Amino acid sequence: xxxxxxxxxxxxxxxxxxxxxxxxxxxxxxxxxxxxxxxxxxxxxxxxxxxxxxxxxxxxxxxxxxxxxxxxxxxxxxxxxxxxxxxxxxxxxxxxxxxxxxxxxxxxxxxxxxxxxxxxxxxxxxxxxxxxxxxxxxxxxxxxxxxxxxxxxxxxxxxxxxxxxxxxxxxxxxxxxxxxxxxxxxxxxxxxxxxxxxxxxxxxxxxxxxxxxxxxxxxxxxxxxxxxxxxxxxxxxxxxxxxxxxxxxxxxxxxxxxxxxxxxxxxxxxxxxxxxxxxxxxxxxxxxxxxxxxxxxxxxxxxxxxxxxxxxxxxxxxxxxxxxxxxxxxxxxxxxxxxxxxxxxxxxxxxxxxxxxxxxxxxxxxxxxxxxxxxxxxxxxxxxxxxxxxxxxxxxxxxxxxxxxxxxxxxxxxxxxxxxxxxxxxxxxxxxxxxxxxxxxxxxxxxxxxxxxxxxxxxxxxxxxxxxxxxxxxxxxxxxxxxxxxxxxxxxxxxxxxxxxxxxxxxxxxxxx
Amino acid sequence: xxxxxxxxxxxxxxxxxxxxxxxxxxxxxxxxxxxxxxxxxxxxxxxxxxxxxxxxxxxxxxxxxxxxxxxxxxxxxxxxxxxxxxxxxxxxxxxxxxxxxxxxxxx
Numbered sequence: 001x002x003x004x005x006x007x008x009x010x011x012x013x014x015x016x017x018x019x020x021x022x023x024x025x026x027x028x029x030x031x032x033x034x035x036x037x038x039x040x041x042x043x044x045x046x047x048x049x050x051x052x053x054x055x056x057x058x059x060x061x062x063x064x065x066x067x068x069x070x071x072x073x074x075x076x077x078x079x080x081x082x083x084x085x086x087x088x089x090x091x092x093x094x095x096x097x098x099x100x101x102x103x104x105x106x107x108x109x110x111x112x113x114x115x116x117x118x119x120x121x122x123x124x125x126x127x128x129x130x131x132x133x134x135x136x137x138x139x140x141x142x143x144x145x146x147x148x149x150x151x152x153x154x155x156x157x158x159x160x161x162x163x164x165x166x167x168x169x170x171x172x173x174x175x176x177x178x179x180x181x182x183x184x185x186x187x188x189x190x191x192x193x194x195x196x197x198x199x200x201x202x203x204x205x206x207x208x209x210x211x212x213x214x215x216x217x218x219x220x221x222x223x224x225x226x227x228x229x230x231x232x233x234x235x236x237x238x239x240x241x242x243x244x245x246x247x248x249x250x251x252x253x254x255x256x257x258x259x260x261x262x263x264x265x266x267x268x269x270x271x272x273x274x275x276x277x278x279x280x281x282x283x284x285x286x287x288x289x290x291x292x293x294x295x296x297x298x299x300x301x302x303x304x305x306x307x308x309x310x311x312x313x314x315x316x317x318x319x320x321x322x323x324x325x326x327x328x329x330x331x332x333x334x335x336x337x338x339x340x341x342x343x344x345x346x347x348x349x350x351x352x353x354x355x356x357x358x359x360x361x362x363x364x365x366x367x368x369x370x371x372x373x374x375x376x377x378x379x380x381x382x383x384x385x386x387x388x389x390x391x392x393x394x395x396x397x398x399x400x401x402x403x404x405x406x407x408x409x410x411x412x413x414x415x416x417x418x419x420x421x422x423x424x425x426x427x428x429x430x431x432x433x434x435x436x437x438x439x440x441x442x443x444x445x446x447x448x449x450x451x452x453x454x455x456x457x458x459x460x461x462x463x464x465x466x467x468x469x470x471x472x473x474x475x476x477x478x479x480x481x482x483x484x485x486x487x488x489x490x491x492x493x494x495x496x497x498x499x500x501x502x503x504x505x506x507x508x509x510x511x512x513x
Numbered sequence: 514x515x516x517x518x519x520x521x522x523x524x525x526x527x528x529x530x531x532x533x534x535x536x537x538x539x540x541x542x543x544x545x546x547x548x549x550x551x552x553x554x555x556x557x558x559x560x561x562x563x564x565x566x567x568x569x570x571x572x573x574x575x576x577x578x579x580x581x582x583x584x585x586x587x588x589x590x591x592x593x594x595x596x597x598x599x600x601x602x603x604x605x606x607x608x609x610x611x612x613x614x615x616x617x618x619x620x
Contacts, residue, residue, distance in 0.1 A: 364585070
């Protein structure tokens, strides 16, 4: 073959392998879904995608598979950049054998994962697959296992993002679950271990795929998804934005951006209501202190009684954790503990300092909470905060009672700096409850028990429901005015830049999960 | 073995096969799935009804306050999940409610 002919032959081979099957492509489009290649192009910087393993073929010869040619074996892999940040990416192609996972398909994924781990660059996976390629039998299961194994090895080494843009069911769904962030799109994403059919057979219960494992369910009810979007385009914007907040790998810090002051028109003094039992949106506090009032919330729809997400302070990424008085009074419970603990561990693994805003009445009382294991789940939060060695700065805004005070990155769990606003109430329990217990006998014996009780509540409030007892004991480093918050945080973060905290050597801890 | 100690021996069908097995207490006592009824507002947390901000027949926009539920030392504002018309109130100001109790119905 002459050289020009070889070149022409290559162009033809390339076109054949990359052209989508018209009927399958039309079906994909009819479901409101983009093609796998369009998705990659939409996420990555223009012309930055470099594809590998385009000509990989499966080796299966059972059930007529030897006659089937599957372009790229149903998955596209390569590297590229997002806003200049390098990433490794794979996208399952539903138009090729339903995106089913065979061994060659899996090996393409594990190869790009190995690259990402060695190169120290984030991994983005786009999942759109009918599941295991049944004709390949146990080899297909082997493929899943090899992916899960690498997801685990990569955990805490490189950031891993999973975008669910189609079905992701059965064993396949455990790969996203092992990654750091899961993105879902309304009406397109479907995640479950056993589908509606199986549930109907085994339990006789009927449920639609959407109600069982649709995007809304995963984002609101289960907490499996971290980011929810109405369309694929919106989802890709979320992916790009997130990539700017996180470092390439655990040896680096996230890129620093130009410093934008927070919007000065937001007055912190005006956000918090005068009465301590009135709700407000704690995200307003975060926006008032962070650069450009720009806050990227993670898991916004699930366990909204705690707020977690990324923001920048003087151009550097910070992980924000805050009780949300607007939802369930800002209590800690099973889900909120779980949500915050996971986020803290991500930040700690990737050198992102933690800023915690505290305003909570404590743990949510309830039989359902106790029986759901709030002890075990609540302990995850204590573990995550205590384990974290990144800079930890805490601001107590208002209420910090009991176990909740300890759990929300108190000095005692290793906070580097603890600040409190003058309206902070730091005590074992609320004044009402405390007075009722301490003065139980006296209240009962008093001539006017109600008046006596009120007097004692007032006494307790004045003495203990303030930041000054904690400050007198050194548990709070400084009582600051709300308008000083950004300044104190910026200074604390700046001087913590080189923080190094050594811990006793161990293989790994045994967190309560 | 006394009847009290006798495990709950049942069958379960998985992957085309019926297995004889015992069930965990949690599985045996599980409630069947019921889809959430958007026309019923139930209490998310036990507490005290402090204020009712709507009356039957009121048309309410999504995000508008329906009532104030005092719980965990906080005046929790319960808002409409959607544009709704209030059909009936099932609580009055001053009532103590338990978690999951029906508060109001929409049309």
